[in-house]
Amino acid sequence: MNFPQQPTPDPVLLYRLRDVCVAVGLSRSTVYELVKTGRFPPPIRVATRGVRWRRSDVERWASSRPVAARLPHPESKSPTVHTV
Numbered sequence: 281m282n283f284p285q286q287p288t289p290d291p292v293l294l295y296r297l298r299d300v301c302v303a304v305g306l307s308r309s310t311v312y313e314l315v316k317t318g319r320f321p322p323p324i325r326v327a328t329r330g331v332r333w334r335r336s337d338v339e340r341w342a343s344s345r346p347v348a349a350r351l352p353h354p355e356s357k358s359p360t361v362h363t364v
Contacts, residue, residue, distance in 0.1 A: 297331070299333075303339075321334070
């Protein structure tokens, strides 16, 4: 018997905190501070001590941010690279 093909869901629908930090370029403490002040999507509890963020919420938040906020300030010094 042939069943209609179901679209394959994207396997990564939830982000761990470290994935959120990498995706948006923020530290753990900054993410939690923004959540606390209502300026970042709250996580969902998946276990007693485990939380995850919906990928769609994180992507929506990131796309709502101004591009200029993600660019380095023109007067900021670039990191010095030391070679051995």
